[in-house]
Amino acid sequence: MKSKLLIVTGLLAMSLPFTAQAHRLWLLPAATVLSGESPWVTVDAAVSNDIFYFNHHPLRLDNLTVTTPDGADLEIQNSHTGKHRTVFDLQLTKDGTYKLAMASGGLQARWETEDGERRFWPGRGETPAHGEFDTAVPQNAKNLQVSHNSRRIETFITAGGPTESALEITGVGLEMKPLFHPNDLYSGEQARFRFLMDGEPVEGVKIALIRDGSRYRNSPEALELVTGEDGLAVVEWSQAGMYWLEAEYEDERAKAPAAVRKGSYIVTLEVLPQ
Amino acid sequence: MLRKTVVAILFSVGTAAAAQSSEAILNLEIPRLQVAEYHNPYVAIWVHSNSTGDIANLALWYQMDERGEGEKWLKDLRQWWRRSGRSLEMPADGFTGATRRPGRYSMDVTAALKALPAGQYTLYIEASREVGGRELLKLPVTLPAITPITAEVVGESELGAVAFQVKP
Numbered sequence: 001m002k003s004k005l006l007i008v009t010g011l012l013a014m015s016l017p018f019t020a021q022a023h024r025l026w027l028l029p030a031a032t033v034l035s036g037e038s039p040w041v042t043v044d045a046a047v048s049n050d051i052f053y054f055n056h057h058p059l060r061l062d063n064l065t066v067t068t069p070d071g072a073d074l075e076i077q078n079s080h081t082g083k084h085r086t087v088f089d090l091q092l093t094k095d096g097t098y099k100l101a102m103a104s105g106g107l108q109a110r111w112e113t114e115d116g117e118r119r120f121w122p123g124r125g126e127t128p129a130h131g132e133f134d135t136a137v138p139q140n141a142k143n144l145q146v147s148h149n150s151r152r153i154e155t156f157i158t159a160g161g162p163t164e165s166a167l168e169i170t171g172v173g174l175e176m177k178p179l180f181h182p183n184d185l186y187s188g189e190q191a192r193f194r195f196l197m198d199g200e201p202v203e204g205v206k207i208a209l210i211r212d213g214s215r216y217r218n219s220p221e222a223l224e225l226v227t228g229e230d231g232l233a234v235v236e237w238s239q240a241g242m243y244w245l246e247a248e249y250e251d252e253r254a255k256a257p258a259a260v261r262k263g264s265y266i267v268t269l270e271v272l273p274q
Numbered sequence: 275m276l277r278k279t280v281v282a283i284l285f286s287v288g289t290a291a292a293a294q295s296s297e298a299i300l301n302l303e304i305p306r307l308q309v310a311e312y313h314n315p316y317v318a319i320w321v322h323s324n325s326t327g328d329i330a331n332l333a334l335w336y337q338m339d340e341r342g343e344g345e346k347w348l349k350d351l352r353q354w355w356r357r358s359g360r361s362l363e364m365p366a367d368g369f370t371g372a373t374r375r376p377g378r379y380s381m382d383v384t385a386a387l388k389a390l391p392a393g394q395y396t397l398y399i400e401a402s403r404e405v406g407g408r409e410l411l412k413l414p415v416t417l418p419a420i421t422p423i424t425a426e427v428v429g430e431s432e433l434g435a436v437a438f439q440v441k442p
Contacts, residue, residue, distance in 0.1 A: 035355060036346035161360045184356070272352060274410075 023047045025059055025266055026244055027100050027155040032183045032270040034159045038093045041157055043076075043100065046085040051210045051220070051244045054084040059153075061086055063104055069096025069163045095160030097167070097183060105150030105173050107133050107258055111141035133257070148258035150174060155268040158183035171199030174249050174263025179232075185271040187240040194231045197249050197263050201231030205249040209235060212242040240273040297441045298384045298419040300332070302399065303434030306376040313404040314373035315432055316347060318354035321387070321415060324394040329358045332383050332397075334370045350402040353410055378434075387419050401432040413438050 028044040044052075045059035058081045066074040079088035092098060106128065110120045121136050122128040128136070137146070150173030156166055162181045169175040179192040195205040205227040214220050225233040247265040254261035304315060319333040334354075337344025345364050349355045364370070369386075395415040402408040409432035413425045419440045426437045 033349050033355070033360075034346075035349035035360070037342045039346060158360075186356075274353070 023049050023056055024051070024244065024246065025153055026052065026268050027059075027064075027102070027153055028052050028242065028268055029100075029155055029157050029270075032155070032157045033272065034092065034157065036159075038091055039159050040089055040091050042087060042089050043155075043157075044085045044087050048084070051214045052212050052242060053215055056084060058082060058084060058086040059102075061088070061102070064100065064102045066090060067099045067101070067166060069094055069098065069165055071165060074098065090157070092157065092159035096163035097156055097158045097165070097181070099154060099156055099166035101152065101154045103150070103152040103170070103173065105148065107146060108149050109133070109137045109144065109146045111138065111144040113141070116142075145260070146258045147260040147262055148254050149262045149264075151264045151266075153266045156182040169196060169199065171196075173198065174205070174247060174265040176247070176265055176267060182267070182269055185237060185269060187237050187271055187273050190234055190236045193227070193233045193235065195227050195233070195247055195249070195265070196231055197251070197261070201227075202249055202251070203227055203229055203231065204251075205231065205233070205247050207233055207245060207247045210244045211239060212244075237271045240271050243269045243271060245269060295442075296384075296420045296422070297382065298387050299439045299441065300381045300383050300397070301435070301437040301439065302379045302381070303436070304374060304376045304379070304401070305429070305432070305434040307406070309406065311405055313406070314375055315401040315403040315406070316351055316373060318351045318359070318400045319381075319398065320354060320358060321390065321395045321397050322357065323390075324396060326393075328390075330386060330390055331358055331366065331369045332386055333381065334359075334366070335373045336370070338365060338370065338372050347402070347404070350408060351400045352402075352408065353398065354400050384419070387415075387417055390417050392417050397438055399433060399436055401429075403432055407431050409433050411436055 025047050026045070030042045034041060044054070045061060046054045046057065047059050048054055048056040061076070061079065064076070066076060068074050074090060076088040076090060079086065090098070108121070110118065112118055152173055152175060162183050167178065169177050175196050177194045177196055179194060185191060194201055196202065207225040207227070209223040209225070210220050223235065225235065227233045245267050248263070250260060250262045252260055300319065304317070317333065317335040320329055320331045322329050336348060342364065348359050348364070351359065395417055397413045397415045399411045400409070409429050411427045411429050411433055413427055413436065415425070415438060422440050422442050424437055424439045426435065428435045
């Protein structure tokens with residue numbers, strides 16, 4: 001009897017959704033294509049399930065970097081964290097493409113105690129100290145699963161003519177290296193995406209694309225894609241609008257002590273009408 | 275007999291001259307609209323080579339002010355911004371000007387078109403109006419513009435009748 005129960009529990013554990021992420025996150029610029037001298041733009045950051053409806057939590061900007069077209073850091077201005085969203089302004093004093101990015105990553109572990117209680121590290125909402133893994137996680141624990149999880153949230157804004165430096169990847173975690181410019185998207189056109197994990201194009205990245213305004217329709221109308229060889233996927237933009245894209249990937253090519261590496265990538269893209 | 279001969283000679287002289295002196299005129303109408311708050315539209319006119327994709331700007335009418343604040347809305351001329359505007363420094367030489375009120379306008383584009391290599395082009399006219407809409411019209415143009423022709427298109431909202439005419 002006991003063994004059957006354990007097997008069932010094991011199966012359930014394995015069938016839990018990969019991200020087990022309760023909510024969606026995003027950075028949402030008011031516009032991504034700007035003209036004029038040193039234009040200002042406002043950006044929202046939130047955690048919420050509905051695209052792009054702020055009804056849950058603001059997104060903290062602790063590890064947000066805004067990179068200018070010439071590789072410098074741009075300070076955000078007038079930031080305010082409210083009940084449901086964080087908002088800030090940017091003044092784009094140089095022409096070109098700016099990248100807004102938040103990236104984090106680290107080890108995660110799950111195990112069972114002697115009594116069969118589930119444990120996990122780091123604790124919910126905690127950021128572990130460097131090297132804490134060795135002391136916090138019992139190395140010989142029952143059903144120990146160690147993964148390396150990375151997450152990246154991005155968006156792009158262009159003042160004047162688009163430039164390419166913002167499209168460079170870091171080679172860490174799951175990233176997008178698009179075969180298009182993210183601020184040059186128009187309805188009726190195709191876009192080819194390439195996804196890389198730790199700098200290498202990977203097949204099997206699961207992508208979900210959702211257009212703004214989900215509240216005004218019965219179906220989220222999520223477009224689902226999977227990358228093929230060379231990490232490529234193709235989308236045809238049938239409608240203009242702001243899109244939320246989430247990509248997820250997992251494999252076992254992880255560095256010890258992790259057995260599994262997982263990557264999550266989110267980007268907000270604006271598609272303009274022709 | 276003499277009169278017919280004179281007429282024939284005049285005609286043939288005329289044809290030879292046409293190749294050198296033909297005029298290319300663009301007639302454009304900005305419609306008068308019955309709206310509570312009216313602002314002159316931003317208008318961009320350009321030709322685009324169907325083969326090379328090269329662009330030549332013929333006109334850009336926008337709010338030209340000292341502080342360059344009017345440039346903020348240039349991006350609303352979506353196609354023009356994408357194909358040309360975003361790579362330019364404003365104000366650009368030779369084709370920029372202030373916005374115009376509703377009315378009929380006639381532009382001599384002979385010199386501008388003469389500078390372009392022969393081929394098939396599309397002439398675009400794009401208009402965007404504050405608290406209003408945006409419209410994009412196009413006309414086919416063959417260069418050099420020497421064969422007398424009139425190409426017309428009529429807008430439905432932000433633009434009225436547009437005619438491209440080559441006159442001998």
